[in-house]
Structures are given as C-alpha cells and as structure tokens.
Amino acid sequence: MTIIRNIFHGFLRAMSSNSKIPIAPVGVRGMRDLDRTKFSLNVILPVLKVREEKLSKISNILKQYFLKLENFKPVQAQDAVTKCVYFNPEKITQWNEFSEKDKSIFQEHNIDHTSFSLQSVQLSYDNFKIDTIFKAVLPENEETVSGFSQIGHIIHLNLREHLHEYRHLIGQVLLDKIKTCKTVVNKSNIIDNTYRNFKMEVVAGTEDYFVTVKENRCNFQFDFSKVYWNPRLGKEHERILSFLNPNDVLFDVFCGVGPFAVPAARRKCTVFANDLNPDSFKWLNHNAKHNKVNMNIFRSYNLDGKDFICDIFQKFVSNICDGTEKLKEGAKIHVTMNLPAMAVEFLKHFNGLLRNKENTVHVEIIAYVYCFAIGDDPASVAKKMVSDNIGRDISTSILDVFNVRNVSPKKEMMRATIRLNDVIFNELQEPPTKKVCV
Known part of the structure; x- marks a missing residue:
C-alpha cells in the first residue's frame, strides 16, 4: 500500500x-x-x-x-x-x-x-497505435516510417537506410495492426527498369503477390511483383475519367493493368490501350474481361510507346482525315501518358506526325502527359519539359498544368494537358511569305 x-x-x-x-x-x-x-x-x-x-x-x-x-x-x-x-x-x-x-x-x-x-x-x-509504437522503438531524432501504401492485402514500404535493420519489426507491427494485411514488402531498389516494377523483400507475412484492388467501380487483379500500381493515383485516375464522355476515344500509351483504360471502356469510350510490359499486357486483358468490357470497343497492344504513337495512333487520325474513320458529333480523342519518369520524351513523336496530311480533323485531340518536376516552380518546369521534348515552343497549346502529388521535397508529379491538333499537323510553323501586290 x-x-x-x-x-x-x-x-x-x-x-x-x-x-x-x-x-x-x-x-x-x-x-x-x-x-x-x-x-x-x-x-x-x-x-x-x-x-x-x-x-x-x-x-x-x-x-x-x-x-x-x-x-x-x-x-x-x-x-x-x-x-x-x-x-x-x-x-x-x-x-x-x-x-x-x-x-x-x-x-x-x-x-x-x-x-x-x-x-x-x-x-x-x-x-498502442502504429505510430506510437514506431516512435517508441525507432531511433530518436531520425525520420520514422513516414508512410506506406496498401495494395489489396499487401502493405508496401519504402524504408530509409537507417531503418533497414528494423524492417522485420516494422513489418510485424503492420501485420498485427492492419487487419486486412497479410503481406508486408519493402522496396529494395528504385523504379529504373523498362517495365516500371522493382525488386521487393517480404519482411512479414506470406509471400503472396496476387492482389485484387477496387477502383472507379472496377476490380483490378494482378501480380504486384511484376507490374506497376500506385494507390496514391486513384484520385487522378478519377479526374481524367471525368473528362471522358461516351463515344470519346482514348489512347492510353502506357496503360499498365488498365486503371484508365478499363473504366473508360466501361463508360462506352473506344479504347486503344498499350503497355510494353508483357505482364501488364496480360493483366490488362484479364481485367478487361473480368470487368465485362465490351471487347468491340477495346483494343490492346504490347508495343513500345513510340510504335504505338507512330503506328496505331497515326493510322487512326489519318483515317479520320481521309474520312474512312468517323466519330460521332462532339466526340474527342484523349491521349493519356502516365509514365512520369520519361513520358515527355515520347512527345517528339507527335510533332509533325501528320504534316503531310491536310488538317481536316474537326475533332479535339487532348493529351494528358505526366512528368516529375524538380524545382521551386514545378508548373514552369513542366511546361519547359514539354516544349523542349517536342522541339519547339508550344506554350499556347498547353491548356493546363496540374500538380498531381508531392513525391519528395521539391519534386512534384505534374500533369500537362496539351491540345495536340496544332502539334501533329505542325501548324505552328511560320507560314510561307506572302507576295506583295505592287
């Protein structure tokens, strides 16, 4: 007592x-x-x-x-x-x-x-909550677990080097506290390969990479270890889909497993979806069928982005010029390019793509291009990246620059919205010199 x-x-x-x-x-x-x-x-x-x-x-x-x-x-x-x-x-x-x-x-x-x-x-x-446990266990005066992503039953970590020796404890705490979690993985390298996936280590739970994710009223299934999926982009996917109307056409140059393409087709848009990664291509088609997409308006390709633009896109717009392909009145053509590490590098393939064709296209062609902008003024950086990669100043064709999300200090993921009509027909070049009437 x-x-x-x-x-x-x-x-x-x-x-x-x-x-x-x-x-x-x-x-x-x-x-x-x-x-x-x-x-x-x-x-x-x-x-x-x-x-x-x-x-x-x-x-x-x-x-x-x-x-x-x-x-x-x-x-x-x-x-x-x-x-x-x-x-x-x-x-x-x-x-x-x-x-x-x-x-x-x-x-x-x-x-x-x-x-x-x-x-x-x-x-x-x-x-005790997750953050209370991490604050009590992990080194003082150091960055703790700043955040994580959940993809289906998988928790995806990207731990700093000073937390590497604590990774199994961190994983077990997350496994205990998040009831829908069965697997915790830590990213072990940066996304620098052609297919945008990365090596990962299972730090807690079972080694099960097959996930089901629900987004924009669609169920997506895929092997997370072989494809790219970022749950932080769900709102951005929703924003772009809100711009699409039935009878519009979508060209998705780097479509992944279909977060733009599949819901767009469900909204009765004609969709041309492409990804170079054969695993993404496989799950794209699986998700299209799984979500009961009308396959008459859905076409998928396993091509390099350049070939998709210079062949599939070029042929479709060329056919509109020739009158062999017709769209319903008011329909638009949308082009999504969600590969922020290098999408702007593919813009040069649109420049003068149909310069030999008469511009008889009365359809608005809009591209949504994503990039990483580093600096104090990310909007200006994004605009410059677009013009530099096209090879000339197209600032008058840039309709909007939107900040999608913060990636790291002074690094933003930006989306530039571009009117492509003036780019593909190269109408911005100087007109021929007029004869002076004497």
Whole structure:
C-alpha cells in the first residue's frame, strides 16, 4: 500500500506542476525483434465517475478529453449504475483544469471534485497505435516510417537506410495492426527498369503477390511483383475519367493493368490501350474481361510507346482525315501518358506526325502527359519539359498544368494537358511569305 500511495503522490506532484503525462511504451528503444510483452505499461489515469442516467447530459463536454487508445473503451461500467470516464492525461490531469462553465454544468447534475479521482490501469501492446509504437522503438531524432501504401492485402514500404535493420519489426507491427494485411514488402531498389516494377523483400507475412484492388467501380487483379500500381493515383485516375464522355476515344500509351483504360471502356469510350510490359499486357486483358468490357470497343497492344504513337495512333487520325474513320458529333480523342519518369520524351513523336496530311480533323485531340518536376516552380518546369521534348515552343497549346502529388521535397508529379491538333499537323510553323501586290 505504501508503494502505491507514493506513486499516486508522485503523480499528483507532477499534476500540480501542470505537466502533461504522455502515454507511450518505455524501455523498448532499439528493439529489433518484436517482443510484445515489453510494451506492458501501468499508467495512472484521471477518472470521472458518473451515474449512467447523467452521462448523456454531459457527454459533449467529456468527449474532448476521452482517452483514445486501441482496444480501450474510454467509458466503462463500474457497477450497475455508475460509469467510469477515463481521460487522456495529456489533455487534463486535475479537476480545476475544467473551465468554470463546464464545472457549473457538472454541478447542475450533482457532479463535483469528489467524482474525480485517479486510477491505475494496465495497458499492453494491443492498446498502442502504429505510430506510437514506431516512435517508441525507432531511433530518436531520425525520420520514422513516414508512410506506406496498401495494395489489396499487401502493405508496401519504402524504408530509409537507417531503418533497414528494423524492417522485420516494422513489418510485424503492420501485420498485427492492419487487419486486412497479410503481406508486408519493402522496396529494395528504385523504379529504373523498362517495365516500371522493382525488386521487393517480404519482411512479414506470406509471400503472396496476387492482389485484387477496387477502383472507379472496377476490380483490378494482378501480380504486384511484376507490374506497376500506385494507390496514391486513384484520385487522378478519377479526374481524367471525368473528362471522358461516351463515344470519346482514348489512347492510353502506357496503360499498365488498365486503371484508365478499363473504366473508360466501361463508360462506352473506344479504347486503344498499350503497355510494353508483357505482364501488364496480360493483366490488362484479364481485367478487361473480368470487368465485362465490351471487347468491340477495346483494343490492346504490347508495343513500345513510340510504335504505338507512330503506328496505331497515326493510322487512326489519318483515317479520320481521309474520312474512312468517323466519330460521332462532339466526340474527342484523349491521349493519356502516365509514365512520369520519361513520358515527355515520347512527345517528339507527335510533332509533325501528320504534316503531310491536310488538317481536316474537326475533332479535339487532348493529351494528358505526366512528368516529375524538380524545382521551386514545378508548373514552369513542366511546361519547359514539354516544349523542349517536342522541339519547339508550344506554350499556347498547353491548356493546363496540374500538380498531381508531392513525391519528395521539391519534386512534384505534374500533369500537362496539351491540345495536340496544332502539334501533329505542325501548324505552328511560320507560314510561307506572302507576295506583295505592287
């Protein structure tokens, strides 16, 4: 009893100095192999005892002070008529910290300082959130796990070098805390190959790369270890799809497993989808059939982006010029180029693509080109990249530059929207010199 009394007195002295007591695991800094028993913690919490019939009348005041932990109820029954309300000691530690207005409301319901007390509570690993555990275990004054992506049942990490030795602990914590997770992988190299995938190491869970992801009312299935998928682009996919109308045409130059192409075809657009990666091509066709796409308006290709532009796209627009291909009135042609590391390099293939054809196309051709822009003014950087790669200034044909997402400090993923009509027919070149009438 003496020891417990001393603990309470020490806690009261801390409260009297207006210090806030954080609730976090102790003694686990530097742990490499997860030992859940080490996270057991005895804490002393502020508690307000309230009769059950009065609780609803003051709940709006109490909610702001609730102790919010995993697998812990801030309101618990003490007996048949009394409830114990547990407060977060980082927000309130003693009765006189309630405002006078709050205390006057309490008094209306016969609640005063005698209802306020301290209580010892045993917490465990199950009560702590992911970020609290990482903050307690990983090195101080270093960047912690800044974020992760979830693709189906897979959690995808991209850990900094100083966290590499903690990767198995990090993976196990994520596996424990995220109920839909069965596999945790850490990216082990950058995306620098032709097919935009990367090597990865399973740091926790089962080695199962086959996933199902739902996006824009479509279900996509693929082998995550062999194709590219970024869940952070879901909103951008949705934005582009909102620009498309039935009877429009979409040329998806780097389509992946179909996040643009498949929903577009479901919206009754004619789709020409291409990807160089044979695995992406395989899953693209699988997803088209799996989502019951009308295959009469869906065509897929396993070509280099240059060949797709100079052959498939060129032939389609050429046929429109000749009148052998016709679109419904008001329809547009859209071109998506979602390969931000190098998509702008393919723009040169549009320059003068149909310079020998008479510009009889009365259809608007819009391209959405993605790139990584590094610098203080990413919009200007993106515009310059577009013009430089086309080989001439086309600033008047750039309709919009949109910041899709931040990749890293001073590195943004940008989307340039370009009117291609003037580019493919090369109408921006200087007109011939007019004869002077003497």
